[in-house]
Amino acid sequence: MKIAQRFLLSIRYAHSSNKTENIGFIGIGNMGYPMAQNILKHDKLNKYNLVLSDNSQDVMKQIKKDFDKNRCDVVDTPCQVAEKALQIITMLPDGDCVEEAYLGSNGLIKNLTKNHLCIDSSTISPSTALKISKILKKEKQASFIDAPVSGGVPGAVNATLTFMAGGSDADVKRASAIITPFMGKKLFHCGKEVGSGLSAKLCNNMLLAICMIGTSEALNLGRTLGLDPKVLTDIINESTGKNWCSSSYNPVPGMLSGEYANIPPNLDYAKGFRVSLMCKDLTLGQNIANNKSVYCPLGSVAHQIYKYLNANPDASQKDFAYVYPFISGKLLGRKH
């Protein structure tokens, strides 16, 4: 490389690294709030500022107080976010909210351009994500990827979320520059079609629910047969029944300690991954399975069990391992 070229490149690099870019963030709830904070916290070079929006007036007031005013702009509507930021993250509770934020009367779509990249981290149906991405591409040539997360509120707070992304190589690569350095520890590119990240998440969470219920059934059956649940847990974790729930999130209180001392089952099933959220993910998964005539016998029963638990206002707010006291009959008052 000639010296003149190198000089020009170094000037361009210095220029680009000095220029501040905006990241838009829509949906500043339990997950979005710490995720947005983490962008500012981990962006050591002060390369990015934020443009925030939420449809709750209370949230808007709060974020105006909490976030660094020098680095955050709070705006009223999604379309104003699109006016000010080329990369936009959405983190919303359901598909209707996501459709409204993108396609509604004050939706992002109004101000999107071919230079925009939208990253939707909400957990919604893969087909809704695909539909939105097609409309944005067709009408504005804007890019969209789905990038739902696992890791829950603790993952969002500690920037240890796992992102599962669906979209083109270029779009996912562009998104990764702001995802893993700031908000997560890992990003999986699940497929080139938008919705692939959601599909992977829903498949994983269906399996998670099955393993959680199965582990609860096995440990409860052992209990009624007189086995010490600690001994049975140790045996399972050295055997073919081992799974993430048995080894890292054991649903029987007191089974795990050390690095697992504070898992929700050891804290009266408080916080953690709520029954209501597991129920939502299973509903999305079973809806897809039904639409495509996919046979999911255990996934379907798992869904029924979490629906049943979720219908109880107390149970719906507990961690999803609360299925253990349900399976064991403790919630009803058991005879043994």
Added chain:
Amino acid sequence: MKIAQRFLLSIRYAHSSNKTENIGFIGIGNMGYPMAQNILKHDKLNKYNLVLSDNSQDVMKQIKKDFDKNRCDVVDTPCQVAEKALQIITMLPDGDCVEEAYLGSNGLIKNLTKNHLCIDSSTISPSTALKISKILKKEKQASFIDAPVSGGVPGAVNATLTFMAGGSDADVKRASAIITPFMGKKLFHCGKEVGSGLSAKLCNNMLLAICMIGTSEALNLGRTLGLDPKVLTDIINESTGKNWCSSSYNPVPGMLSGEYANIPPNLDYAKGFRVSLMCKDLTLGQNIANNKSVYCPLGSVAHQIYKYLNANPDASQKDFAYVYPFISGKLLGRKH
């Protein structure tokens, strides 16, 4: 310790270590045959000889040919085994065979004494094991433990079985002296009551069946949604859905390689842990659960699925991961 005492002890030790003891082995089938061979193979000090018996005349002929005549005695009936050996292992296909071997007209019980220790490695109902142990103790003061295994025929051949034992500390300790050095890599003492080993095994295997079906459902749902099963497998194995089936025995052919290259799903589901055996273990588990009114929603559906597969003569002989082509509809001829 006085010198004279030490001298006497050393003589006694030398004497006892030179004296050969007999181990009885009843049931020289797919599992028992390699287990018995391994006792001779790994007993480097030639401390033990074998007394073998099987109720099949063909097997008797074969073992007379195959086993080292200098170290094996082949006898016709269980009671003759008890006449010649104080430690006796039984490895039989079901509870009726075990009852016959212990309590039948030519059963072990005829010649058992308070010095005998019987180790039953068959997979039967915990209550049958407990019943037999009580009769042996009452009528002959003989000791009995249950010590079923996991690891299948490969584990039996390679002496890498895991034994799950139920019985008193003294009996399990005595048994361990001939179990782990010769036939297995690990022995869990599951509880002091006879039947505890069987309870632990049946709980683990119920969870194993649930994880295998759940993993099959998740990977098949992902496939129909357009996900590459290898990508989804990698994601699950880094996520909360991870379980022994997804990571070490993945039911989709070709997912795992390296040390897992030769798992049955990669070999057209040949050999391995047969559907018929998984079905048997689930039947035992569900019978106990039903007798004790224990709620096992996923265990019950898993049992129904393996019963259905087991009713087909071809499927019943396949490895239990054969549930994947069943779940995916491949066995019926699927439309996608």
